[in-house]
Amino acid sequence: MTRASATVRFQTRTILAVCVHAEGSDEDIWLPLSQVDLDPPDPLMRGEEVTLHADARVLKQKGLI
Secondary structure (H helix, E strand, O other), X not given: OOEEEEEEEEEEEOOOXXXXXXXXXXXXXXXXXXXXXXXXXXXXXXXXXEEEEEEHHHHHHOOOO
């Protein structure tokens, strides 16, 4: 498993998933929290820039890298 990172804009989160937007896109991208780590771990504001850390395969499938 190769870990990778992507900088995205936080939108919202549920108990199980996080919704983000890629740079230059307004498309909602949902990722399971079981597969990603957020930095900072508890973003508070919609549009806040966060870094996702996850398996490179997951980020590539979602078009984030």
